[in-house]
Amino acid sequence: MYITGIGRTKFGKLDLNLHEMMLEAASKALADAKTPLEKIDAIFLSNNLSGLNQGQLHLNSLLATILQTDIPIIRVESTCASGGVTFYNSLFCLSRFKNILVLGVEKMSDIDSKQLSTNIGTTSDVELDQRQGFIFPVGGAMIIERYEKRYGPVMDELAELSLKNHENGNLNEYAHFYGKQVTLEKIKSSPVIVGKLRLYDCSPTSDGAVAFVVSTEKRDGRSVRIASCEMATGPLSLSLNPGTSMPAQVAACQRALKAAGMKIGDIDLIEIHDGYTIIELITMEDIGLCRRGEAPSLIRKGYTRRDGKKPVNTDGGLKADGHPIGATGLAQMYEAVVQLRGEAGERQVSARTALTHNIGGMVGSCVVSVFRRGE
Amino acid sequence: MYITGIGRTKFGKLDLNLHEMMLEAASKALADAKTPLEKIDAIFLSNNLSGLNQGQLHLNSLLATILQTDIPIIRVESTCASGGVTFYNSLFCLSRFKNILVLGVEKMSDIDSKQLSTNIGTTSDVELDQRQGFIFPVGGAMIIERYEKRYGPVMDELAELSLKNHENGNLNEYAHFYGKQVTLEKIKSSPVIVGKLRLYDCSPTSDGAVAFVVSTEKRDGRSVRIASCEMATGPLSLSLNPGTSMPAQVAACQRALKAAGMKIGDIDLIEIHDGYTIIELITMEDIGLCRRGEAPSLIRKGYTRRDGKKPVNTDGGLKADGHPIGATGLAQMYEAVVQLRGEAGERQVSARTALTHNIGGMVGSCVVSVFRRGE
Numbered sequence: 001m002y003i004t005g006i007g008r009t010k011f012g013k014l015d016l017n018l019h020e021m022m023l024e025a026a027s028k029a030l031a032d033a034k035t036p037l038e039k040i041d042a043i044f045l046s047n048n049l050s051g052l053n054q055g056q057l058h059l060n061s062l063l064a065t066i067l068q069t070d071i072p073i074i075r076v077e078s079t080c081a082s083g084g085v086t087f088y089n090s091l092f093c094l095s096r097f098k099n100i101l102v103l104g105v106e107k108m109s110d111i112d113s114k115q116l117s118t119n120i121g122t123t124s125d126v127e128l129d130q131r132q133g134f135i136f137p138v139g140g141a142m143i144i145e146r147y148e149k150r151y152g153p154v155m156d157e158l159a160e161l162s163l164k165n166h167e168n169g170n171l172n173e174y175a176h177f178y179g180k181q182v183t184l185e186k187i188k189s190s191p192v193i194v195g196k197l198r199l200y201d202c203s204p205t206s207d208g209a210v211a212f213v214v215s216t217e218k219r220d221g222r223s224v225r226i227a228s229c230e231m232a233t234g235p236l237s238l239s240l241n242p243g244t245s246m247p248a249q250v251a252a253c254q255r256a257l258k259a260a261g262m263k264i265g266d267i268d269l270i271e272i273h274d275g276y277t278i279i280e281l282i283t284m285e286d287i288g289l290c291r292r293g294e295a296p297s298l299i300r301k302g303y304t305r306r307d308g309k310k311p312v313n314t315d316g317g318l319k320a321d322g323h324p325i326g327a328t329g330l331a332q333m334y335e336a337v338v339q340l341r342g343e344a345g346e347r348q349v350s351a352r353t354a355l356t357h358n359i360g361g362m363v364g365s366c367v368v369s370v371f372r373r374g375e
Numbered sequence: 376m377y378i379t380g381i382g383r384t385k386f387g388k389l390d391l392n393l394h395e396m397m398l399e400a401a402s403k404a405l406a407d408a409k410t411p412l413e414k415i416d417a418i419f420l421s422n423n424l425s426g427l428n429q430g431q432l433h434l435n436s437l438l439a440t441i442l443q444t445d446i447p448i449i450r451v452e453s454t455c456a457s458g459g460v461t462f463y464n465s466l467f468c469l470s471r472f473k474n475i476l477v478l479g480v481e482k483m484s485d486i487d488s489k490q491l492s493t494n495i496g497t498t499s500d501v502e503l504d505q506r507q508g509f510i511f512p513v514g515g516a517m518i519i520e521r522y523e524k525r526y527g528p529v530m531d532e533l534a535e536l537s538l539k540n541h542e543n544g545n546l547n548e549y550a551h552f553y554g555k556q557v558t559l560e561k562i563k564s565s566p567v568i569v570g571k572l573r574l575y576d577c578s579p580t581s582d583g584a585v586a587f588v589v590s591t592e593k594r595d596g597r598s599v600r601i602a603s604c605e606m607a608t609g610p611l612s613l614s615l616n617p618g619t620s621m622p623a624q625v626a627a628c629q630r631a632l633k634a635a636g637m638k639i640g641d642i643d644l645i646e647i648h649d650g651y652t653i654i655e656l657i658t659m660e661d662i663g664l665c666r667r668g669e670a671p672s673l674i675r676k677g678y679t680r681r682d683g684k685k686p687v688n689t690d691g692g693l694k695a696d697g698h699p700i701g702a703t704g705l706a707q708m709y710e711a712v713v714q715l716r717g718e719a720g721e722r723q724v725s726a727r728t729a730l731t732h733n734i735g736g737m738v739g740s741c742v743v744s745v746f747r748r749g750e
Binding site: 048049051052054055056057058059060061062063064065069070071072073074075076077078079085088089092093095096121122123124125126130230231232233234235236237240247248251360361364365 | 423424426427429430431432433434435436437438439440444445446447448449450451452453454460463464467468470471496497498499500501505605606607608609610611612615622623626735736739740
């Protein structure tokens with residue numbers, strides 16, 4: 001199985017609606033794959049919040065309307081892991097189909113911020129989270145507290161992660177914060193959101209869409225091989241997991257590496273779902289880059305910087321590339337493909353293999369995928 | 376591929392929440408299949424409105440929490456076709472997995488009826504429908520108008536369909552309207568909803584859940600073979616299709632019969648998605664039971680009654696069994712399985728083959744499945 005074509009919109013506050021973003025990303029992916037829509041057998045569509053944000057469900061039929069097609073189109077929702085879960089789900093159908101389109105989209109900037117927070121809150125547990133006043137930034141702050149109690153101070157290292165991701169995002173013209181000048185001082189003095197969590201520890205509210213053509217056979221040397229893609233689930237509420245490790249992401253990563261016949265040391269480039277900087281840090285440990293408590297030390301050494309041993313989030317990550325929920329998991333894979341093709345320009349790293357890590361909730365759903373340069 | 380176990384809740388206004396309904400249906404299906412959860416490789420979860428109705432998205436993780444599992448769980452949304460689309464989607468993964476659970480659930484009775492109408496309205500096109508004041512009963516009434524203009528009066532026949540489905544539902548102890556005494560007079564004098572559409576032309580607002588175990592191999596003589604399952608999509612808005620035929624359901628039915636190597640004449644039992652009585656009527660024509668304009672004549676002859684040549688909706692259909700949106704498509708298949716097993720009791724018909732027809736919108740998504748008695 002190969003990703004034979006990719007397309008995306010810029011991420012950020014866009015003057016585009018769901019229709020327009022889907023059409024732009026899909027058209028670009030089809031053109032990049034040199035595959036007309038008539039050769040696409042089915043479409044898998046990722047979106048989280050269009051029912052609540054735009055009052056528009058049945059999005060698969062909206063896409064059929066826009067593309068004027070009658071092929072199967074399936075919409076999958078799994079909050080911030082929607083992109084990864086949709087991709088995971090789509091691959092099964094390649095036992096029957098030759099070419100499919102995978103598309104993720106989210107429109108968030110047209111919603112009042114308080115309403116948006118409520119809408120996003122619906123992806124946490126009604127009983128255990130929502131009724132207790134839990135919102136996701138609180139979850140980020142809670143994990144910082146837990147981590148510091150167990151392993152010591154970590155805020156300087158989180159600021160380093162934020163800076164790294166902003167610097168990477170400044171080399172990615174599609175990124176939400178492309179062109180934004182950010183310094184450590186700016187990060188460390190940014191407004192406190194809750195507890196120790198500051199604004200620059202949080203991913204932004206973005207619009208955007210990403211699409212791939214996925215095929216059973218490679219098209220040319222630019223096709224990127226899908227070595228594995230695995231999923232695991234876990235509890236919906238953070239209150240059911242008191243640790244600094246998220247079992248679902250440990251399981252998904254182990255499954256994906258095993259299925260690809262690789263170890264984490266074999267991976268050249270990693271995209272981690274840094275919804276909050278602390279998530280990037282604990283995930284470094286959960287996927288086995290180091291032992292528990294050692295991620296801060298790796299960060300201080302610049303281990304995951306673009307010029308480090310194991311670059312993480314070369315596109316800027318969720319922090320700087322952006323976080324249009326339904327598209328995010330696919331944006332991570334988009335970066336993996338661009339890097340493995342050697343088309344990443346100024347932010348190019350040396351990579352023959354890449355791993356992407358996409359989560360929903362904290363952590364209720366996790367998809368980890370491994371890619372190899374087309375040979 | 377076989378359905379090796381089935382389970383469902385009663386449909387109706389239930390004193391059960393999403394958790395409880397999912398658990399009841401899943402537990403029954405696992406017990407019926409004599410397959411413990413540990414042998415289930417993945418779960419596919421159908422739901423339409425939990426984000427809007429219960430403020431609960433990321434339902435796949437909620438299910439992982441309830442079942443205390445970490446296996447892949449994928450949630451699919453496709454409005455009233457959610458059940459069928461989830462089933463269609465799930466079958467691809469049997470190229471890799473042996474046993475999966477397919478589960479559909481919807482909770483509707485705890486929502487204020489005006490709010491519920493708005494929530495259901497989100498499954499129509501924001502621009503072409505919602506902003507014009509379109510709600511689904513209007514769509515039902517519009518199709519009646521179109522049909523009568525082209526082919527003559529039809530209200531008596533629609534009342535016959537409603538009566539047939541209520542009579543069937545009275546033999547189905549799980550049905551929403553089990554035990555309700557209904558007469559032609561009661562149907563014809565029921566309140567007008569809009570245009571010529573009356574209350575008894577409409578399916579009700581139901582809670583409920585249905586689950587299956589689907590396996591690559593049959594378990595025993597009670598296993599029902601999935602001969603085919605196909606999907607087609609179409610325009611989101613009824614305003615884009617001025618006819619009395621719905622291309623997506625014509626396409627899905629033709630694909631499913633072709634894939635099963637059958638003709639409509641080979642099918643013994645049919646479950647049609649009668650969200651409104653007029654949908655059952657036009658679908659009789661779209662799936663090829665008769666030519667255009669001839670469905671009223673077939674209905675007058677009792678062709679689709681339980682004792683007719685081609686029984687339709689022996690469980691009571693959406694009209695009387697109920698319409699818990701995310702579970703509906705699976706409930707139709709549940710009836711197919713019960714009938715093909717010969718376990719339908721008083722409502723048993725003679726059937727070796729069955730076809731189920733599940734739609735979303737009018738008609739933006741359609742899934743048609745064909746089943747054979749296990750041999």
